[in-house]
Amino acid sequence: MSTYARQTGSTVTLPASLDEAVAALAAMPTAVPVAGGTDLMAAVNSGLLRPAGLVGLGRISEIRGWQYADGHALLGAGLTHARMGRPDFAALIPALAAAARAAGPPQIRNAGTLGGNIASAAPTGDALPVLAALEANVILAGPDGSREVPVSHLLTGMDPLRPGELLAFVRAPLLHAPQVFLKATARTGPGRATASVALVLDPARRGVRCAVGAVAPMPLRPLEAERWVAGLIDWDGARTLDPQVCTAFGEYVAMACIPDPVDDPVNPVDPTGPAGGALPPAVAHLRRTVAALARRALGRALS
Amino acid sequence: MTAARGGREAAAGPDAVTALPTVAAPLGTGETERGLGVCVLPADAAAKTQGIFPYAADLWAEGLLWAAVLRSPHPHARIVSIDTTHAADMPGVRAVITHADVPGDAMHGRRVADRPVFAHDVVRHHGEPIAAVAADHPDTARLAAAAIIVEYEVLEPVTDPEKAFAAPPLHPDGNLIRHIPLRFGDPAATGEVVVEGVYRIGRQDPAPVGAEAGLAVPRPDGGVELYVASTDPHTDRDLAAACFGLETDRVKVVVTGVPGAMADREDPGFQLPLGLLALKTGHPVKLVATREESFLGHAHRHPALLRYRHHADAEGRLVKVEAQLLLDAGAYADASSDALAAAVAFAAGPYVVPHVFVEGWAVRTNNPPSGHVRGEGAMQVCAAYEGQMDKLAAKLGLDPAELRMRNVMATGDLLPTGQTVTCPAPVGELLKAVRDAELPPLPSADDETEWLLPGGLEGAGEPGAVRRGVGYALGMVHMLGAEGHDEVSTATVRVQNGTATVICSAVETGQGFATLARQIVQEVLGVDEVAVLPADTDQPPAGPSARGRHTWVSGGAVERAAKMVRTQLLQPLAAKFGMSVELLTIADGKITSYDGVLSTTVAETLHGKELWATAQCRPHPTEKLDENGQGDAFVGLAFAAIRAVVDVDIELGTIRVVDMAVAQDVGRVLNPRQVAARIEAGVTQGVGMALTEDLRTARGVVKRPSLTGYALPTALDAPRVRIVKLVEERDVVAPFGAKAVSAAPVVVSPAAVAAAVRAATGRPVGRLPIRPQTAVARQV
Incomplete structure (x- = not known):
């Protein structure tokens, strides 16, 4: 007797449209949707996940491209990082294209998708800070129709994905202004971000929006620093800032994202020492990194 | 690279071989090159670059079972009990083994036998093997391994080496593995300038891209054959035989393709469960380590x-x-x-x-x-x-x-x-x-x-x-x-029908030994076609592939064997023409005498003959x-x-x-x-x-x-x-x-x-x- 057959008994469906996919998921609520599979299949292979069934999203052509809708781009969740990294897409949403190009080795970028990056919601997901800075929305298709949720609500768990729902589209604003995505990694080759910063200018709303990735479970928005620096920019003029302002902005962002542990009852460096105290060296370095990235990002966006 | 070539002719050692090619070929045209000092291509280069070279993970045997190893999640713990009944009852599971199923020596080690095959009383590091399972599917084997219930009494780990001296002994052998004081010169000497420093080195892992894999096949005589990416097949065989409670001739280690080698191929904790499971089930058993197991199992660089x-x-x-x-x-x-x-x-x-x-x-x-x-x-x-x-x-x-x-x-x-x-x-x-x-x-x-x-x-x-x-x-x-290790290697060279064969259990780990052995035989015997047989323990021992040994000792042994074959080849010719063997040279497949009177080809001389020679190389002893x-x-x-x-x-x-x-x-x-x-x-x-x-x-x-x-x-x-x-x-x-x-x-x-x-x-x-x-x- 072999136990071989029993274990391959899980079902795989390959719907050709979004409606079919939603129906397939409704028919088998324990099935897991899979697009590029770069995170999911690694978990399956290492035995961490044993899905009862899979709904493959690779054949749904409607979510593999993008379209325009009233000043926004409607990005299919099945867009691969490789596709987003190309120049035509970069002209549309430059920061997202930069994040897609930085998202790993070519094999991963060819398979991994925008929707997968959001669904995995890894702290180091490169697209996430960009979507947070863009204040993009996700469109979720479910058995009761579709609904639109800000990406930050999804990532923070304020409004999570409901059973039977599929991540279908991302609605991102077209800002027609400079955008920057910067990522610090431990090596020169592709690697996970130790910290990343996405910064976009929104001239219509006279805003600067910035999100810091990889330092917390979800991207962080330093709202006060954004408002402060937006108020200093001459939006109708040259849109330049003194380098010292950029430096101050960087430090403002870094302090907001990695605050001093003043309320910490235990000293993180020396548990027997006084409460609060200095940051551990690695965290202090992370704060310096965020400050440098934010300063460089603002400088590049305004240059 | 060419700048340094001048000294070659000037500094001929006692083992200097015959004429050397004067100009090295440019890189990239290795196919027609032969002999020493030129870029001979490895015989397996094409297979490796095309991805068709068989490594241990590619092995297959009819009716094979899959193994999985249960490893400790704790760095230091006392094992209170191990309950394998649930695992053994799972459908598809053929055998579950623990320390109680080791028939031979419970402890093993390359230098000091201080390491158990399976931890039984105390776990001493994260990832130490505790039990192993053989089942008809790798997933079943992993699930069964996870179903083994081990009750641990978690102990405080000693992780700071500076605290190991004073810590309670982690092992009956104590915590100090070796202490070497070195005293050279005058302790009172001082210099005008003094600098001090503290340096910390991290834990580098061999991190082989090809993770550990192997296949064990039971033999009808009650022995077992281990197909593993071993770098020291004879030592591995001896360790395995001692743990299996078998004579060494009942255990054979066959070296499969080795995807690079350092400590990662020296992990008996991988090979021993494999062999024990094959002996217990009577079926071939295959084990392919996951990436995580690979990192946990093998040894690392000393921090x-x-x-x-x-x-x-x-x-x-x-x-x-x-x-x-x-x-x-x-x-x-x-x-x-x-x-x-x-x-x-x-x-x-x-x-x-x-x-x-x-x-x-x-x-x-x-x-x-x-x-x-x-x-x-x-x-x-x-x-x-x-x-x-x-x-x-x-x-x-x-x-x-x-x-x-x-x-x-x-x-x-x-x-x-x-x-x-x-x-x-x-x-x-x-x-x-x-x-x-x-x-x-x-x-x-x-x-x-x-x-x-x-x-x-x-x-x-x-x-x-x-x-x-x-x-x-x-x-x-x-x-x-x-420090006194007997660094010896043995090689055999056989020539028949114009083709030479090298039989040497020195393992080609990617360091290039097989290519070097071919080059040496080409150089000494003037034979173009040289095959290097795969290594196994039926051949005489050559020692581990480490510390540059094989270029030296196995290369030396191959050269000596080839020279002995050369003497056998030339002796009849020399006798026939009334000159000594030293006056004959072999170059480009031709045998010529010093005066040019005699000229024949190696192939012609070899016709109908089969020549064998075995030689050893043992460098001077150390203390x-x-x-x-x-x-x-x-x-x-x-x-x-x-x-x-x-x-x-x-x-x-x-x-x-x-x-x-x-x-x-x-x-x-x-x-x-x-x-x-x-x-x-x-x-x-x-x-x-x-x-x-x-x-x-x-x-x-x-x-x-x-x-x-x-x-x-x-x-x-x-x-x-x-x-x-x-x-x-x-x-x-x-x-x-x-x-x-x-x-x-x-x-x-x-x-x-x-x-x-x-x-x-x-x-x-x-x-x-x-x-x-x-x-x-x-x-x-």
Whole structure:
């Protein structure tokens, strides 16, 4: 007797449209949707996940491209990082294209998708800070129709994905202004971000929006620093800032994202020492990194 | 590379072979080349590049079962009970084994038998094997392994090697694995300038891309055959037979394709459960390690804590070196004793130092086990003594290269162990070569596209924040086993119908031995077609593939056997023409006499004959270091000098190694392409050690055992490796005068990168791998 057959008994469906996919998921609520599979299949292979069934999203052509809708781009969740990294897409949403190009080795970028990056919601997901800075929305298709949720609500768990729902589209604003995505990694080759910063200018709303990735479970928005620096920019003029302002902005962002542990009852460096105290060296370095990235990002966006 | 070729004809050793090709072929046209000194292509090159070369993970046998190993989640715990009933009852499970099912010796080890096959009373490191399962599907086997209920009484792990001395013994053998005090010269000597430093070396993993895999097939006679990527088949066989309770002739180890090898192929914790399961079930059993198991199972490089004090006179000449070396051996002894001997003996580096005082310890902890990784011991101290040389240069206001030049060792100088360096030691020449090599050009400001900044193509690097640093390092490593190991190898050469066959159990691990064996036979016998048979334990032993042994001992044995065949071949001809064998030469498949009267082909002479010869090569014996760390412990030494050029983003602390200029003492180049490839590989491994490779643990538990968490250098991280000089001064005691090339670049390159980062940032850099926070310029 072999136990071989029993274990391959899980079902795989390959719907050709979004409606079919939603129906397939409704028919088998324990099935897991899979697009590029770069995170999911690694978990399956290492035995961490044993899905009862899979709904493959690779054949749904409607979510593999993008379209325009009233000043926004409607990005299919099945867009691969490789596709987003190309120049035509970069002209549309430059920061997202930069994040897609930085998202790993070519094999991963060819398979991994925008929707997968959001669904995995890894702290180091490169697209996430960009979507947070863009204040993009996700469109979720479910058995009761579709609904639109800000990406930050999804990532923070304020409004999570409901059973039977599929991540279908991302609605991102077209800002027609400079955008920057910067990522610090431990090596020169592709690697996970130790910290990343996405910064976009929104001239219509006279805003600067910035999100810091990889330092917390979800991207962080330093709202006060954004408002402060937006108020200093001459939006109708040259849109330049003194380098010292950029430096101050960087430090403002870094302090907001990695605050001093003043309320910490235990000293993180020396548990027997006084409460609060200095940051551990690695965290202090992370704060310096965020400050440098934010300063460089603002400088590049305004240059 | 061609610059150093001049000495070849001049310095012919006692084993000098017949005529050498005068011009080496350019790289890339290896197919028609043969003999020594040219770029012969490895026989398996095409298969490996096409991905069709069979490795152990590709093995298959009809009706095979799959194995899985249950490993401890705790670094230190007492095992209260092991309940395998649930696992054994699962459908598809054929056998579950624990320590109670080991019929032979319960303990094993390469040097000291201190390691259980399966932990039974105490678990001493995270990932230690506790039980194994054989089932008809790999998933079933893993699920069954997970269903084994082990009750642990978790104990406090000892993870700080400094606390191991006073900690309660973790093992009946105690916590001190070895202590070597070295006393050389006058303890009262002092220098005018004194510098002190503390250096910490991280835990590098062999991280083989091809993880461990193997197949065990039971034999009708009650024995078992192990198809594994072994690098030392005979030792593995003896260990396995002892644990299986079988005579050694009942166990056969067949070496499969080896995807690179260091400590990762020396993990008996992998091979032993496999064989036990095959014996118990009577079925072939296959085990393929997951990436996580691979990281947890095999041994790593010894993490080290090194304290140094260097004394020098006002001119920068070294007076005294004092050092305390502490190696973290992990839970079991393994090769720690050897690593410590190398660390202590080379603690002062390739420099003349009249007074050296070293205390070296290797201690047991509950950290992952440490073992043989290229340049063990020598690499750790190189990072430290070269850090000290930089410190000394800064204190004296001298150029770091100049300070080193004033102290370099040469042939005839003494090691601190009292051993005279009798082999070529062209340290000064190597240093001069890298110092005088052209520096890579600085990128021009307006051409950012050409400049790969630290952090990568899509990284955050900013040219304005990047500083370039240049650093030097010199280092040395021993070849062959030290301290009295019997380094012997046996080889057989057979010639029939114009084809030669080499039978030698020296394992081709990618180091190029099979290619070298072909080259040697081609050279000696003038036969084009040479096959090197796969290694197994039915052949006579050749010893482990490590420390550059096979170029020396197995290459030597192949040469002797080939020469014996040559004599058999030429004797009848010589007798017929009334001349001695020495007057006949073989070249390009033709046999000619000195006067040109006789000329025939090898093929014609061989027609209808089958010639066999077996020979051994055993280098001169060595002795153990005594209670003062003195003794002639090493057979041979190899040296290298490297100049590293790095770019550092001094705000983010990101580092990119731009260029590594290497000058190495190679004795003689036997295959230029292979030498270049080995140096490039070694430098890349060294760059990984310097920048990213560190298997981190938290209280003994390995954190992130994956290739995402453990960052190996990628193609973008690997620097340009320029071999600026290969010094070919023949080592007269080595066969062909050749020295092993693989280990020296691994030993020296981390120290060179650290020196360059020091130059770029002004920071001391006392820890490897270099963390970004220690490579940012100091805040003002």
